[in-house]
Amino acid sequence: MSDPLIWLILLPLFWTTLAFLFGPARGAWLAITGAAAQLALAVALALKVGADRTAHHHPVGGWDAPLGIDLTADGLSAALLLLTQCVALPLFIYAHRYFRAGDPTGRYFWPLAGFLLAGMNALFASADLFNLYVTLELVGLAAVGLVAAEGGTRQLAAALRYLFATLVGSGLYLLGVALLYGAYGTVSSAMLTALVSDAAPRLVWIAAALMVVGLMVKTALFPFHFWLPPAHGGAPAPVSALLSALVVKASFYLLLRLWLGPFAALLPSFAGFIATCGAMAIFWGSWRAIRAERIKALIAWSTVAQLGYLFLIFPLFTAPAALAAGLTQVFAHGLAKAGFFAAAGVFIKTTGQDTVAGLAGAASRRPLTLFAWGLSGMTLMGLPPSAGFLAKWQLIELALDRGLWPIVYVVLAGGLMTAVYVFRVLRQAFLPATATAPHHKVPRTLEWMAFVLSAASVLIGLRAIELVALAGVIA
Amino acid sequence: MKRLGVILLALSFVVLTAGAMLELGPAAVDLRTLVTTHLAESGTRHPVTAVLLNYRGYDTLLEVAVLLIALLAILAVAERTDTPPTRAAHPLLQTLARVATPAMIVVAIYLLWAGAHRPGGAFQAAAVLAATAVLMHLVGLLPGWSTPALRLRLAFAVGFIVFLAIAAALLMQGALLQYPPSAAGWLILTIEAGLTVSLGLILAGLFLFLSRDEDGG
Amino acid sequence: MMSSGLLYALVGLALFAFGLAGVVLIGHLLRRILAFNLMGSGAFLVLVGLAQRNDLPDPLPQAMVLTGIVVSVAATALALALVRRLQALTGKPELPEAEDE
Numbered sequence: 001m002s003d004p005l006i007w008l009i010l011l012p013l014f015w016t017t018l019a020f021l022f023g024p025a026r027g028a029w030l031a032i033t034g035a036a037a038q039l040a041l042a043v044a045l046a047l048k049v050g051a052d053r054t055a056h057h058h059p060v061g062g063w064d065a066p067l068g069i070d071l072t073a074d075g076l077s078a079a080l081l082l083l084t085q086c087v088a089l090p091l092f093i094y095a096h097r098y099f100r101a102g103d104p105t106g107r108y109f110w111p112l113a114g115f116l117l118a119g120m121n122a123l124f125a126s127a128d129l130f131n132l133y134v135t136l137e138l139v140g141l142a143a144v145g146l147v148a149a150e151g152g153t154r155q156l157a158a159a160l161r162y163l164f165a166t167l168v169g170s171g172l173y174l175l176g177v178a179l180l181y182g183a184y185g186t187v188s189s190a191m192l193t194a195l196v197s198d199a200a201p202r203l204v205w206i207a208a209a210l211m212v213v214g215l216m217v218k219t220a221l222f223p224f225h226f227w228l229p230p231a232h233g234g235a236p237a238p239v240s241a242l243l244s245a246l247v248v249k250a251s252f253y254l255l256l257r258l259w260l261g262p263f264a265a266l267l268p269s270f271a272g273f274i275a276t277c278g279a280m281a282i283f284w285g286s287w288r289a290i291r292a293e294r295i296k297a298l299i300a301w302s303t304v305a306q307l308g309y310l311f312l313i314f315p316l317f318t319a320p321a322a323l324a325a326g327l328t329q330v331f332a333h334g335l336a337k338a339g340f341f342a343a344a345g346v347f348i349k350t351t352g353q354d355t356v357a358g359l360a361g362a363a364s365r366r367p368l369t370l371f372a373w374g375l376s377g378m379t380l381m382g383l384p385p386s387a388g389f390l391a392k393w394q395l396i397e398l399a400l401d402r403g404l405w406p407i408v409y410v411v412l413a414g415g416l417m418t419a420v421y422v423f424r425v426l427r428q429a430f431l432p433a434t435a436t437a438p439h440h441k442v443p444r445t446l447e448w449m450a451f452v453l454s455a456a457s458v459l460i461g462l463r464a465i466e467l468v469a470l471a472g473v474i475a
Numbered sequence: 476m477k478r479l480g481v482i483l484l485a486l487s488f489v490v491l492t493a494g495a496m497l498e499l500g501p502a503a504v505d506l507r508t509l510v511t512t513h514l515a516e517s518g519t520r521h522p523v524t525a526v527l528l529n530y531r532g533y534d535t536l537l538e539v540a541v542l543l544i545a546l547l548a549i550l551a552v553a554e555r556t557d558t559p560p561t562r563a564a565h566p567l568l569q570t571l572a573r574v575a576t577p578a579m580i581v582v583a584i585y586l587l588w589a590g591a592h593r594p595g596g597a598f599q600a601a602a603v604l605a606a607t608a609v610l611m612h613l614v615g616l617l618p619g620w621s622t623p624a625l626r627l628r629l630a631f632a633v634g635f636i637v638f639l640a641i642a643a644a645l646l647m648q649g650a651l652l653q654y655p656p657s658a659a660g661w662l663i664l665t666i667e668a669g670l671t672v673s674l675g676l677i678l679a680g681l682f683l684f685l686s687r688d689e690d691g692g
Numbered sequence: 693m694m695s696s697g698l699l700y701a702l703v704g705l706a707l708f709a710f711g712l713a714g715v716v717l718i719g720h721l722l723r724r725i726l727a728f729n730l731m732g733s734g735a736f737l738v739l740v741g742l743a744q745r746n747d748l749p750d751p752l753p754q755a756m757v758l759t760g761i762v763v764s765v766a767a768t769a770l771a772l773a774l775v776r777r778l779q780a781l782t783g784k785p786e787l788p789e790a791e792d793e
């Protein structure tokens with residue numbers, strides 16, 4: 001068990017295969033134990049990378065790049081691995097209680113979720129552009145399978161839209177990799193970083209553009225967000241939480257990786273374009289969240305908006321603080337959004353309907369869940385001392401420093417719009433319930449897990465210094 | 476209007492990229508010599524098999540996982556009904572399929588064995604096996620599959636489990652999937668044999684689980 | 693004189709672009725899946741062809757393409773399964789109009 005990085009990939013592959021062998025709807029405890037062990041491994045890895053202050057390499061097969069595949073964990077990968085396991089463990093405990101025995105939707109949840117986690121861990125670990133393509137597909141197909149599992153017309157249509165979007169995204173990425181291999185003869189990220197300069201042939205610029213657009217589609221950045229709201233808004237709550245909190249971050253991470261690595265010399269030319277898309281995402285996503293009638297649709301549109309913030313950091317590079325701001329936002333949004341969807345799952349199970357209007361009376365019936373909603377909302381609005389506040393504060397400070405005024409306005413306006421949709425839910429929840437409103441029992445575990453995730457999204461702000469220090473260790 | 480725009484965009488992309496391709500110089504890195512130099516230690520005599528199962532065997536491991544995911548997702552959405560009755564084809568077709576089956580299995584075994592020194596290998600062998608199963612199904616000799624029993628689940632997963640176990644065992648004394656040159660040959664053959672069975676069944680399953688749904692409309 | 697490798701790459705490029713246009717434009721889901729396959733095959737041709745533009749075989753992209761083909765088989769099978777289920781439910785091989793989420 002010497003190498004935590006490798007075991008973060010192997011362990012989920014092992015337990016997910018076992019869960020498959022156990023049969024439909026089995027394997028919950030296996031998955032929860034596995035996720036707990038993975039969390040320990042991710043903490044060990046983050047501590048190790050943080051203490052050594054160097055990236056950790058593992059040449060698979062004993063073949064160094066460019067012949068073999070190099071797995072690399074620097075601070076950025078270690079941080080995302082940590083976030084992934086931190087979100088996965090409470091969500092697995094949540095999912096265990098959420099899918100009742102005999103619920104057909106949960107029959108293949110465990111093996112699919114296990115492959116999803118393995119794929120994400122493999123993605124964060126890989127430093128080989130073709131291997132990254134395989135991990136992208138692993139994550140994409142597992143996510144589509146999870147969305148489709150409910151099997152209704154709405155879910156199937158959402159899953160198909162998602163599938164085509166994710167396949168087009170990875171197809172563009174793959175063509176970019178093919179052009180890069182043609183131009184340089186290698187797909188090793190480290191070797192390409194040394195080879196690509198701004199005097200690169202035109203074909204390499206085209207490859208960079210293809211890969212950036214492909215990853216934008218997969219991250220659902222405006223105007224490629226069309227597939228996200230139906231997919232994230234239509235899936236069962238634990239699935240929506242996994243997708244919104246983690247899966248979209250995987251392709252964003254890869255974009256960041258390319259930006260810091262092979263395409264460092266090329267991508268600054270795209271920064272303005274990407275940040276504009278990010279700003280549009282904030283406005284359009286928030287607006288649709290304000291207008292949404294269903295709770296899960298509201299949260300899904302909020303994801304469209306919050307992803308926009310991640311892309312505002314690109315014009316602020318090369319400052320290392322830009323990376324820290326991005327990483328803090330990834331953590332803040334990941335935990336808060338998982339908390340939002342977990343809370344929404346409780347509300348929906350309580351009232352038997354997925355509408356904001358149906359929330360009346362939730363304040364007295366589900367106070368803990370509503371508190372969780374408030375905490376997550378605090379993070380997304382960017383109130384101190386949450387991680388969301390730190391991320392937005394760092395963004396504003398950097399933008400002021402560079403004289404990039406539009407970014408300041410976008411961040412401030414986005415925070416206000418977020419407050420509108422967060423308070424819309426709170427206000428409705430404090431209204432008295434109608435006498436006929438149904439009121440179903442919900443396992444307490446669900447409420448507690450929503451609370452744990454939301455509380456973590458606020459408290460992580462207090463450990464931001466360690467996080468920022470970790471982000472400074474870049475391969 | 477949208478149609479015209481998309482087509483024009485696609486055409487201009489082709490022209491632009493084709494121009495950029497034509498002006499490309501030689502690549503900076505050439506891995507061909509590296510592949511050949513290490514071929515003797517790779518446990519196989521065919522360079523593509525060496526890349527697929529040794530130098531970049533990790534890609535192949537994850538790719539098997541992708542196939543398993545597709546299978547799982549199909550199981551998750553497929554309708555939960557009992558196996559529909561199979562429609563028997565003409566007896567002549569059934570006889571022909573019965574005659575062809577042993578030959579196809581022999582071809583699959585040959586392809587698996589050939590992979591060590593010429594084009595072939597586990598995936599090709601598995602594709603032939605899957606085609607055999609599909610053929611048997613289409614003539615009504617093999618019923619469509621419903622929720623798989625433990626034995627079938629085990630057969631689906633065995634190739635992946637063997638691959639994963641070997642990868643993890645090798646990690647104990649070196650890197651992930653680092654074959655000792657002396658044992659590389661038979662380790663790769665073991666992996667390929669397991670994969671042939673599992674992939675053949677998975678590929679067949681992608682078809683046979685689907686065939687449970689009658690055509691709508 | 694254009695090498696055959698480069699010719700493959702150029703053809704692959706055209707296939708990719710037309711496949712992509714198909715995925716965007718075609719409403720019939722089965723044809724859209726075929727368009728996606730055209731797009732994937734195009735990318736594979738570019739990967740192998742461009743690397744062999746001096747007509748010397750390169751095993752690395754060939755092995756990558758084998759991996760890619762299997763991934764695209766998995767994706768195609770999944771897409772077909774979803775389309776079949778959708779058609780069984782709605783009777784149409786097309787996506788229903790996007791509802792206003």
